[in-house]
Amino acid sequence: MADLLIELFSEEIPARMQRRAAADLQKLVTDGLVEAGLTYAGAVAHCTPRRLALSVQGLTDESPTTTEARRGPRVDAPDKALAGFLRSTGLTREQLDEEDDKKGRVFIARITNPGRPAAEIVAEVLETTIRNFPWPKSMRWGAGSLRWVRPLRSILCILTREDGSEVVPLTVDGIVAGDTTEGHRFMAPAPFRVTSFDDYEAKLKRAHVILSSEERADAIWHDATNQAFAAGLDVVEDKGLLAEVAGLVEWPVVLMGEIGVDFLELPPEVLQTSMKEHQKFFSVRDKTGRITRFVTVANRETADDGATILAGNNKVLSARLADAKFFWENDLRVAKAGMEPWLDALSNVTFHAKLGSQRARIDRIAALAREIAPAVGAAPDLAERAARLAKADLSSEMVYEFPELQGLMGRYYAQAAGEDPAVAQAAQEHYSPLGPSDDVPTAPVSVAVALADKLDTLAGFWAIDEKPTGSKDPYALRRADLGVIRLILNNALTLSLKPVIAAANAEAEIADLLAFTHDRLKVHLRDEGIRHDVIDACLTGERTDDLADLVARARALNDVLATEDGTNLVQGTKRAANILAQAEAKDGVEYSYGADPKLAETDAERALFDAMATARPRIDAALTAEDYPSAMAALAALRGPIDAFFEAVQVNADNEIVRRNRLNLLSEITRMAAKIADLTRIDG
Structure with a gap:
């Protein structure tokens, strides 16, 4: 038995690609080894910004010898048939056996495939893996033909046994595999030899490289929360950002800085989004929820304990936040004077070539929200007003800069304009739910606008025959339909969808859209333990478009x-x-x-x-x-x-x-x- 260690050392790998690449390396190599006849006890892959590593434990020393019995032509077949069979097997006539078959007596070739040493198989599998690695994007460099996400600098590939380790003989595009690697680019760049995975991981840590991305993430979060706690503050949790930052550094050094007082009055979501998207900073808030500081993660220790790094980050952050403040103040002036200019601007923004402008869509949603309002307990005038203003912030400078803030900024601007609180709330909530785990609005006006928004989308795309096909759903219509289902069921709404769909777009194929909705409903209720055939059994009578009634019958039947x-x-x-x-x-x-x-x-x-x-x-x-x-x-x-x-x-x-x-x-x-x-x- 042997343990295999592979490291593919390169220039910086984008953080978003690292974990998938590590999983791909593990699958491609282990599948290739097993297909070639080797077995193993376990495998684990790691990634850092500059390396992909794979450790395979308990690998057999060689593949087993196998014998294959291959059936040939009948013994009385023409000579040409026999000659072709001999060429394909590499045997002579004397080496063939004869056996009785259903169609008579036939030739049988028994071909022995001798086992091969693990090193030979590893070399073949790894070269194939490297040359065919499924990077989302790759590049060539120099005069070579190899493609990699960034220039590949070295390959470490060793087999370790009780009596020592050996380098697997392998050369890929001029890169010769060895038993050496490098530590941190700045803090320990000298190469060093390794003899096993444990030796490799320990020496990397001494060379200021934490191999495990999970360990790097834990270290970042631990240090960040400790520093914030010492100052009486809290770090805003963001698992996605934490995973991304862990992929940007090999030796995380957590530093906390202060936000300039000129920017503390910006909405906390603006501060958080600006710092996350532009700088990859974590937000730190006080006990009132106001964001006052930030956490950045450096990739090295410095003699001044990060003071220079923090000063540079502060300078860049201040410039970013100055832009955000400028956008915020300009937008507030427009909102307080009335948001009609923003709505007029949306007349020049195309929603879809066959469905008109965003302004035309807003008009449709407003009319539909007014019609839906009584069924959800909302005042029709208020629902229509909310629908007209819900997307006005799409024209704002802040949402142009940070599209992910749409809706949220609409709430702030509606509040600044003195609109009814329900209108401001609907501006933020009408996009929800965006996914199966997203919160569902319950405020009547928000529900009316959210339903009108999603049903207009569905009916419109059905009317122009732009429906999802297979795995393709470019307009996220499945998500919109699931949103309709969750809005209705979570709010226990009695709502007949047929007249609403007809009001949304008279040209929509109502029966087909309802069938699509019923299919989404089956998937949604699967986690509740309600089978597809139970839903089918309840699709009788005239109320199949009343989803709450349909589900109530299905639950009772179930x-x-x-x-x-x-x-x-x-x-x-x-x-x-x-x-x-x-x-x-x-x-x-x-x-x-x-x-x-x-x-x-x-x-x-x-x-x-x-x-x-x-x-x-x-x-x-x-x-x-x-x-x-x-x-x-x-x-x-x-x-x-x-x-x-x-x-x-x-x-x-x-x-x-x-x-x-x-x-x-x-x-x-x-x-x-x-x-x-x-x-x-x-x-x-």
Whole structure:
């Protein structure tokens, strides 16, 4: 057994590519080793700004010898067929065996593939990996043909056993593999030899390189929070930024600086966004939530403990924040005078070539929000006003500079303009929910505008036949549709989507868009344990566009199906539907005229009539009250009488009058169940 250590040392790798590259290196190498016949006990990959490293433990020393039996032509086949077979196997006629086959006696070639040493296989696999590495972007340099994300400087590749280590013989585009690497670019640039992964990791740390990105991130967060705590402050948590910064440094040195007093009155989100996007700084806030300081992470220790670095960062940050302050003050002047100029400017901004400008879209959303408002408990005038102003900040200088602040800045500007608080709130919240874990607005005006925004998008793109296809969804229509679903369900809204879609865009294919929504609904409810076929069973009647009603019925049905009565009821209903369908096809008539209890001949038959007479008003009353659990419970109570009926009664009796009556009874069973769900659509 041996341990394999690989390091691919290069110029700086973009932080966003590092972790994926480490995972790709591990997969490509380990898959290649296994495919070549080697096995291993474990593997772990690491990344820093200048290196990808892979440690494979417990690698077998060589691949096993294998023997392959290859079937050839029949022994009486033409000589040319035999000659071709011999060429393909590299054997002679005397080395072939003969065996009986279904088609006669055939030649068999037994080819032995001798095992190969691990070093030979590693060299092949690693060269293939390097030459075909799936970087999102790569480059060539110098006179070589190799492509890498940044110039590749060296390859470390060693196999370590109890008796020592050996360098794997490998040359890629003039780069000869060895057992040396380098430490920190500035603090320890001298090369050094390594003999194993443990030796490699320890010597790197002594050379001011922390190999593990998780360890670097932990060190950054620990030092940042400790420094903030000592000053009575808190670091604003940002896991994405932390992962990115950990990919920018090999030896993190955390420094905390102060924000100039001229900028402390900027909205905290502006400060945080500016520092994160431009400088990769963490924001530090006081107990009131005001951001007063920043944390930056240097890549080296300095004699002045980072004072020069902080001074340079402060200078750059002040210039950035001066721009932000200028944008903020200009935008406030416009907002206080009225946001109409911003709306007028959106007339010149195209939303989509076939759907008009952003201003035209705002007009549509405002009209739709007014129509939706009563259903969500919002004042129509307020919903329309909120929809008209919700996207005005798209014309502001601040959002032009920081697009990720759209909506949030709209709230600030609406407040500055003296708008109703609900209008300001809707400006920020109407984009939500943006994803499955995003918060869902609950304020009525926000809900009205959010629904109008998303439904206008969906209906518009359906009208111009720009629907998602396969994995392609360039306009994020699946996300918009999931947003509609979550807004309706989380707020328990009774809302018929058909007239709303028609109001949004009369040219939209409503049935097709509803089918798309139902598919998204199935995915959304999967985590709740509601199966696709349960949703399908509830897609009956005229209220399939009322998602809250649809889900309520699905949940009730799902609960009943978890019981023995429910599963047996489904089977009984399916049996009734099958017998009825066969009889109607044979007789050419529809049995739906009502069954007469007076024609019942058996106790089981009379018991089913009585049970249905009891269940029918209960089900109807429960459905009227939209009490679907009670409706399903009343339906499930029929399970026993239905089972007894099928055990004791022959539906297709010789007496034609009795037969027709029993078929009409089966029709009543299926129609009664169909008021809640089409149980024939349930799988199994």
